[in-house]
Amino acid sequence: MGTDANILLNDQKVNILVAQMLPEELIRRLKMLPFKIDANQLYVATTEPVNLPGIDEIRSLTGMRIKPVIVPEDELTAVIKAVLRSDQRTTQTIIDMTFSSLSESRGSLGVAQDTVVDTDEAPVISLVNNIIRSAVSEGASDIHLEPQYPEMRVRYRINGILQSVATVPKSIEPSVVSRIKLLADMDIAERRRPQDGHISISANGRLVDLRISTVLTVKGEKVVIRILDQEGMLIGLEKLGMLPDQFRIFESFIAHPHGIILVTGPTGSGKTTTLYSALSRLDAEGSNIVTVENPVEYQLDNISQIQINPYINFDFANALRTIVRQDPDIIMIGEIRDYETAEIAIQSALTGHLVLSTLHTNDAPSAVIRLVDIGVPPFLITSTVRGIVAQRLVRSICNDCKEAYTPTDEELELMRLPKDSDIKLFRGKGCPMCHSTGYGGRIGVFEIFEIDEDVRKIVLSHASASEIRQLAIKKGMKTLSDAGREKILQGVTTVEEVHRVIYLGEEE
Numbered sequence: 001m002g003t004d005a006n007i008l009l010n011d012q013k014v015n016i017l018v019a020q021m022l023p024e025e026l027i028r029r030l031k032m033l034p035f036k037i038d039a040n041q042l043y044v045a046t047t048e049p050v051n052l053p054g055i056d057e058i059r060s061l062t063g064m065r066i067k068p069v070i071v072p073e074d075e076l077t078a079v080i081k082a083v084l085r086s087d088q089r090t091t092q093t094i095i096d097m098t099f100s101s102l103s104e105s106r107g108s109l110g111v112a113q114d115t116v117v118d119t120d121e122a123p124v125i126s127l128v129n130n131i132i133r134s135a136v137s138e139g140a141s142d143i144h145l146e147p148q149y150p151e152m153r154v155r156y157r158i159n160g161i162l163q164s165v166a167t168v169p170k171s172i173e174p175s176v177v178s179r180i181k182l183l184a185d186m187d188i189a190e191r192r193r194p195q196d197g198h199i200s201i202s203a204n205g206r207l208v209d210l211r212i213s214t215v216l217t218v219k220g221e222k223v224v225i226r227i228l229d230q231e232g233m234l235i236g237l238e239k240l241g242m243l244p245d246q247f248r249i250f251e252s253f254i255a256h257p258h259g260i261i262l263v264t265g266p267t268g269s270g271k272t273t274t275l276y277s278a279l280s281r282l283d284a285e286g287s288n289i290v291t292v293e294n295p296v297e298y299q300l301d302n303i304s305q306i307q308i309n310p311y312i313n314f315d316f317a318n319a320l321r322t323i324v325r326q327d328p329d330i331i332m333i334g335e336i337r338d339y340e341t342a343e344i345a346i347q348s349a350l351t352g353h354l355v356l357s358t359l360h361t362n363d364a365p366s367a368v369i370r371l372v373d374i375g376v377p378p379f380l381i382t383s384t385v386r387g388i389v390a391q392r393l394v395r396s397i398c399n400d401c402k403e404a405y406t407p408t409d410e411e412l413e414l415m416r417l418p419k420d421s422d423i424k425l426f427r428g429k430g431c432p433m434c435h436s437t438g439y440g441g442r443i444g445v446f447e448i449f450e451i452d453e454d455v456r457k458i459v460l461s462h463a464s465a466s467e468i469r470q471l472a473i474k475k476g477m478k479t480l481s482d483a484g485r486e487k488i489l490q491g492v493t494t495v496e497e498v499h500r501v502i503y504l505g506e507e508e
Contacts, residue, residue, distance in 0.1 A: 147220025
């Protein structure tokens with residue numbers, strides 16, 4: 001097998017999608033990097049004139065003819081480092097290769113495995129494995145496989161935004177859905193009824209939990225896979241994104257031995273992360289910490305976690321009744337949805353327990369009115385609730401392409417700054433590191449509402465949500481908009497992003 005002359009592996013020569021077709025572990029071990037596909041021939045950069053075992057391994061993995069190309073060792077090392085760091089999407093390339101393989105010889109589904117990184121399986125199995133592996137690599141929180149015409153669409157939710165990454169040919173769509181159902185021990189013959197499943201896997205050397213949901217649409221069966229990354233969840237209370245003053249107030253909330261602390265916000269705003277981070281700061285060795293969740297998303301050390309089961313009538317209220325007989329010190333309730341759950345939470349706080357929970361409200365002061373609406377008397381709210389946190393998640397600017405710029409008049413207006421202000425804001429230009437989005441990762445924006453004596457008086461007088469909010473602002477509460485503006489001025493995020501999530505145009 002001949003080899004080409006030495007080439008320069010610069011950005012124009014290397015196809016990043018092709019370069020990342022192989023698992024990272026294999027690239028590092030073999031010191032071989034694929035960089036181009038031409039007529040079912042895979043060009044692979046290597047420093048060894050003859051590396052037959054490596055060539056055979058890559059040929060077996062890809063099913064393609066291998067064309068080795070000799071390059072200098074220092075150059076190959078630098079390019080491998082850049083490729084593995086850039087974390088580009090390979091999903092569509094893998095799908096196209098898999099479909100090509102299937103067209104030649106239809107592979108069977110095979111037997112479900114407990115890992116998604118085994119590459120010696122049938123094509124459909126390898127395809128599903130790589131879709132999941134790629135999503136984990138990119139830090140996606142969800143995978144959406146959506147039946148469309150003429151092809152199934154694959155989207156990843158990255159930093160809260162759904163992004164199309166690939167399409168799956170309609171002819172193998174049923175096989176892909178069936179493979180996922182097999183992984184989650186679901187009924188592959190049942191398509192009419194929605195199904196839920198779960199599986200713990202190892203992907204890219206990381207342990208992750210997958211929550212799988214299927215539902216039949218008019219175009220076919222849709223699958224959504226929630227990726228719960230144990231390593232990425234527990235980031236530490238101080239890294240959530242609270243401003244220094246907010247952090248001190250929140251620490252004072254959880255320092256109390258009893259009372260209720262509520263975290264509010266829409267679905268996907270990071271409430272669970274905040275609660276888990278708070279629990280990680282509490283004394284799990286000297287206290288009995290018990291949680292009631294639906295579902296238990298992440299397992300914590302030294303904490304008793306209980307999952308409710310509606311099918312046996314074991315709901316939040318029934319679970320709480322059991323917990324209070326388990327000598328708890330600290331209780332976390334996944335969500336207060338009704339009066340019965342709220343009543344038990346309040347009774348627990350009144351009898352000396354610290355209770356943490358969530359509500360679905362748009363801001364912190366509105367949580368008081370929400371409790372009143374579900375039937376909790378105001379005097380019990382003021383007697384037990386110590387503080388309320390409202391939060392949102394905004395995308396952070398990519399550090400690799402961050403640049404300063406002069407804001408427009410519209411942006412200055414949203415920032416509540418004079419039009420002649422001489423300031424610089426920041427944004428991301430877009431680069432391979434952030435998939436040309438200008439953003440990398442997310443951070444929380446918070447509103448911390450402390451229930452003090454003045455607030456208790458106005459709540460007992462049956463004040464409206466707007467009246468409670470105005471009092472909180474008067475007493476120094478930073479609103480979500482205020483906190484978002486501070487994040488913008490700090491160069492953490494952009495006006496566009498905060499305005500998208502919080503809407504800066506609304507006057508407080």
